[in-house]
Amino acid sequence: IYKNDEYFDVEWRRKKGAGPILVNLVHDVDLLRYLLGEPVAVQGMQSSAARGFETEDSAVVNVRFADGALASMTISDATASPWNWEATAREDPQYRPFDADAYFIGGTLGALSLPRLHQFSYNGASNWHKPLQMEIPAVDPALPHKMQLKHFVKVVRREVEPVVTPADNVKTLTLLNAIKEAAETGQLVEL
Template sequence: MTRTRIAIAGAGYIGQAHIDVLLQSSTCELSAVVDPSPQAQALAAKAGVPLYKSLEELLDRDRPDGVVLATPNQFHVPHALLCMAAGLPMLLEKPVASTVAEGRALARQAEEHNARILIGHHRAHSPIMAKACEVVHSGALGRLVSVMGSAVFFKPDQYFSDAPWRSQPGAGPILLNMIHEVHNLRMLAGEVVAVQAFASNAVRNFQVEDTVAINLRFASGALGSFMLSDSAASPRSWEQTSQENKAYASYDDEDCYVIAGTNGSLSVPTMRLKTYPSAQDRSWWKPFEVGVVGMIRQDPLVHQMEHFGAVVRGEVEPLVSVQDGLANLRVTEAIAEAAKSGRVIEIEAQ
């Protein structure tokens, strides 16, 4: 079998993760690394592939079957447009754009070019999330009532000293971290139609927030609450509970989401399920049937790359489309606006 040739543009943390996945893939192979930085040379040499300084040079000298755009956020749209003009399928890392306005423009171009674009919200490829969505959408919980979520963790001081921009406007956990959670929440509970939020920078005293309390209203009428902080010493985050990224310490007894309906609740990712035996005999005085939903834990980046290879080959449609990425960005931007203004922000349909 001829493997699908994939180039990686951007040799930072996530780009290196994609390189590692490609080096282990049986259906795709790393064809090149694109990055102007000096350290990229060593990465390309170790992987045994050529290094190009720009996407233009890559397209001129060694056109791959597809490309992963893991470049800095501000380059996502111009790099995507360049690849689109060349007819090159791409895995575009999140966020789809730096602003909703830019994302809308990109979405229009993608539709006009009939472009094959997968947006890199890798948790969409998580077997844990797939099983959680299966349970929720099966109706086992009854009508969805509430979603309680958290991404509460502690970023060390070095995280900010290594990259001072992370403490400046344009960064902060709303824009850097919450967009991952938004996609998970949309997968579990449907579209978010309104948000409100309180933000604080009382711990770090940076120009950006370190802690945010968020309320959400979903199109179904369900409500959600979410606690976000990068300054709280807690393991209640996806990274520290899912066990999907072995770089993080993990705790089997913690969850980061609880989804509750009129007949029961599901805790994720422990997958503890509590439901009433009878829909006609529900009460807080009655005991639940208690169980654990069977599921597997696997690296979603591996599944994402296999899926991208199939997108490149024209075998499937992207699981996470440009419109999906734009919806996630729209909610994230609304949370930031709500925290700044103190108002409830209604989110317009796409």
């Protein structure tokens, strides 16, 4: 999402460490870990060319997971586009909604786009000469933030275990730090 100039009137937001890798990428990293498992190595590049601040305004990241899956991510707070979670998920009324996706996940038997949940496959076949099919599963119409709050209350009451544990948070922060290191050094960082 393009952050307006006034956002950077606060000095710390222009300093190293306040860019989108450490401030915003946490949500994408959490989702990748949830969907694809644990990462084992990352590569990255960053740039501050759009604004010229000490911190990055844009970055690209490649991730290799324990099972061999690969992921690529781009993030920028200097890009005008509809391909971000805020604009596509329709969860926050301050962002204009777009009928687009923010995530594209491809596998050997199918693919998935998020948040629209378009599922693509060759209808059980693994032959790319067959027609590619698209299905859109039904979703729970409840608002995600309300569902999260209800789950949180149940966790506090000790009725259920948390979906995300403190150990998960540590793993996500470790991955974010590795991504930042890779983007700053240009080196492959193994976890």
